[in-house]
Amino acid sequence: MDIKSYNLQTKDYYSLLNLHKILLEAKFHPKPENAQVSGSPFLAGLYQEVVSALLQSEKAPEWESWLQLKNRTDYRQRAIIQMRTCGEWKTAAPEEKRKLAQIHLAPFLYTEKELEEVIKEAEKEDTVNKQYSDAVFAKMETVTDKNSFIEFLNLLEKDNAVNSPEWENKTIREFLQAMSSWIEDFSESDYNDIDWETPDYKTMAKILYMGKLYE
Known part of the structure; x- marks a missing residue:
């Protein structure tokens, strides 16, 4: 269930930008054709590689701001909903829930406290x-x-x-x-x-x- 690593070859900014748009749509679509896509560790790993390359571009400061989870409440909420709907969530142990949360929140940037808040919110929604x-x-x-x-x-x-x-x-x-x-x-x-x-x-x-x- 761990996030996988990739050796992304392209460094062209606009190729990376297009990859970002495609992966964002795949991971956070509100009504996906396949709900399992959002929780794929392979997709999370690929997306993190794309973001890592974007953060090395000339527009790195803009991307660092955009990728802050606290600035993306819309995608944060979608990730929480997706976490709850994945088959493993309700029976997962605390450490497994942590990994699931990291996969669903990829590629956004967040603090340890923000990660804990997301997990608590996802658990609270059951009630x-x-x-x-x-x-x-x-x-x-x-x-x-x-x-x-x-x-x-x-x-x-x-x-x-x-x-x-x-x-x-x-x-x-x-x-x-x-x-x-x-x-x-x-x-x-x-x-x-x-x-x-x-x-x-x-x-x-x-x-x-x-x-x-x-x-």
């Missing part, structure tokens, strides 16, 4: 995310009209943003297929208590909620 998940379910059970349905939608959107590991169906396609399957299965079951000809707001909320979890 916050469970609160969101519980709130969504509770709201679904109490939807009665348009306003409460809108409140449910807002909670569901926030739950998707901060608690994506719990979502069985993460893509739009999977989400829609899950809703369709649940309607088909539940409407034919013995426990069906919904008027499918005139569904109400609570039914719509339930359909959307099952899009999150139904397999």
